[in-house]
Amino acid sequence: MTAVEERPRAAVPRRRDGAGRFVALVLLVAACWGALLAVTPSATGDPVLLTTSPGSTEVVKSPDAVVLTFDRPVPAALATVRILDPDGSQVVFTRPSHPDGREDTISVPMPAERHEGTYAVAWTLPSSRLEPVSGSFTFDVSYPIQPDGVPEIETARDPVVAAVHLTARTLAVAAMVVLAGLAFFVASIGPAAALAGATRWWIKTAWWLVVGGTLVALVSFGPYAAWVPWRAGFDPRLLAGAVESDAGRALLARLATLVPATLGLALLVKSPPAATAADRRLRGAAVLGCASAVLATWTFADPRPPGAPSPLALAADIGLLVALAVPAGGLVLLRFPVARHRHPVSRFARSVLGCAALLAVAGTAQAWTGQRLGWLPAGALALAAVLAIVAWLVPRRPVKARLGGRIVAVAGSAVVITVATATLLALDPGQSAHAQGPAGQAPAAIRQQVAxxxxxxxxxxxxxxxxxxxxxxxxxxxxxxxxxxxxxxxxxxxxxxxxxxxxxxxxxxxxxxxxxxxxxxxxxxxxxxxxxxxxxxxxxxxx
The missing domain is CATH 2.60.40.1230 (Gamma-adaptin ear (GAE) domain)
Structure with a gap:
C-alpha cells in the first residue's frame, strides 16, 4: 500500500485570515470616527440676545422672573445675571437655569419682596472664543425711577483655575500625541517592541494621562469659562454647564472616541507581532485612522472662532499632530534595546524624514497665511529641523550602545519642543480666549450687546x-x-x-x-x- 502525502492547504486560510483582519481593522477605524461624529456637537457660534422679559424700559406690575432669550442654545450654568433693585442693592445670587427646558433661554427668579421703581439687569456668558458676551437693560415696576447704576460682573479669571485648566488641556494634547506615536511604532515600525514591559508601561501611562487630563479639563472648564474663583468652582451646576457647552461636549467626544481606540490598542499590544510588510502597513494605517479620530478632538475641544472647521482645516490640524506623534513615540521607545534593531531603526528614520517634511510644510503655510500665532509656525519649523537631524543620526549605528546617548540627547530636545508646541496648540489665539486684537476677538457688537x-x-x-x-x-x-x-x-x-x-x-x-x-x-x-x-x-x- 502506497502512502500519499497530502499537500498542506495553508494559502487559502491565510488569505481568508488576511481579509478578515482587514475588515476588522476597517470596522475599528469606522467605530472611532462614528463615536467622534455621534458625540461631537455642531458648532453654535456666538449668541445674540433676541428678546427679554420684562422688555427693555418696559413698565410692568411685578415680574416673577427675568428671562433672556437668545438666537441659539446657551449653557445656562455658565451665564451670570445680576439685578439691582431701585435702592441699588443686588437681589439675585443664583445661577441662571433653562425655563421649561428651553436651551436658548435663561432665567433667574425675582425676589419675593419687590419694590416699585427701576431695576437694572446685567448679564454675561462665554462666547465660542470664551470671551465675555455681555449686555444690560432696565425695566420699571409700576413707575420709572432713575437707577443708581448698572451691576458689574467680574470677568477676570482666577489664576488657580486658569493654571489647572490650561495645564490639563496641554497635558491631554501632549499625551494624545505620544500615545498615537507609541501605537504607530508598535504597529508599523518595530512590532517586536510590543513584547517589552517598558513599551506597555509607556502606553498605559500615556493613556491614563490622556484620560486624566481630559477629565480635569472638563471639570475645570465650567469655572474657567464662567470666570468663577476656585473656591466656588466645585458647584455641580458648573459641570452641567460645561457639558452643555460646545467645548465640554467635545471633551466628552474625546472620551467616547477613546473607547473603541482603546479596544484596538489592547488587541494590538496582545497580538503577535506583524510578520510581513503588508501586515505592518495594514496595522499602521489602522492606527493612524483611529489616532486621527482621537486627535481631531483637539480641533473641536479648544475654543475657536464661530462656525465648524472646514474639512481642510481639520485635515491640517490632524496632520500637524500626526507629524508630531510618529517621531515622539519612536524617540521614546528607541531608548530601549528592544527597538534598536537594524530594520526598525531604518523604518523609523524614513518615517521621521517624512514627518519633518510635513511639519516644514505646515509651519511654512501657517507663517505665510498668518492664521496662527507666530510662535506656533516657528515651533513647527524648529521641530522639523530637529527631526531631520534625528533622521540623519538614527540609522548610523543602530545596534551599538553609543546610539543610546545620542537618542536620549535628541529625544530630550524633541520632547522639550513637543511640549512647547503642545502648549502653543492649547493657547493658540486662533482658537483661544487669550486672543488679543481684532483678529482674535468677536465683533464689538457681539461682545457688548445693546438691549x-x-x-x-x-x-x-x-x-x-x-x-x-x-x-x-x-x-x-x-x-x-x-x-x-x-x-x-x-x-x-x-x-x-x-x-x-x-x-x-x-x-x-x-x-x-x-x-x-x-x-x-x-x-x-x-x-x-x-x-x-x-x-x-x-x-x-x-x-
Missing part, C-alpha cells in the same frame, strides 16, 4: 436687534403676539420680506439684512383665523 428695542402694538410686542456684519446690517425680529394657533404673522423690512419662524406659542423670530445705514420701515402683518388683519409699521433708524 433689544421693544415696540408695543395692540395685541403684543416686537423686539428689534440690529447687529453690524461684514458689508451689511443684520436685523433680528422677535414677535410676541397672539397665542392663537391659527394666527399667521408676516414681516417686511422695506421691500425685503422677513421670513418668520414660529418658535413657540405666540412667539415668532426672523432675520433680514439691511444694506447700510439709513431710515428703514418694518411692516408687521398679523392675520387671525377669522380673517381679521392688523398691520403695524415702525420706522427704524439704522446708524
Amino acid at each position: 433689544p428695542a421693544r415696540l408695543a402694538y395692540d395685541t403684543g410686542v416686537l423686539d428689534l436687534v440690529v447687529i453690524p456684519a461684514a458689508g451689511r446690517l443684520d436685523v433680528r425680529v422677535s414677535v410676541l403676539g397672539p397665542r392663537s394657533a391659527d394666527t399667521t404673522v408676516t414681516a417686511a423690512l422695506g421691500p425685503t420680506p422677513v421670513p418668520l419662524d414660529r418658535a413657540g406659542s405666540g412667539y415668532w423670530t426672523g432675520q433680514a439684512s439691511a444694506l447700510g445705514p439709513g431710515r428703514w420701515e418694518l411692516a408687521l402683518t398679523l392675520r387671525a383665523g377669522d380673517g381679521r388683519t392688523q398691520t403695524v409699521k415702525q420706522p427704524i433708524d439704522v446708524r
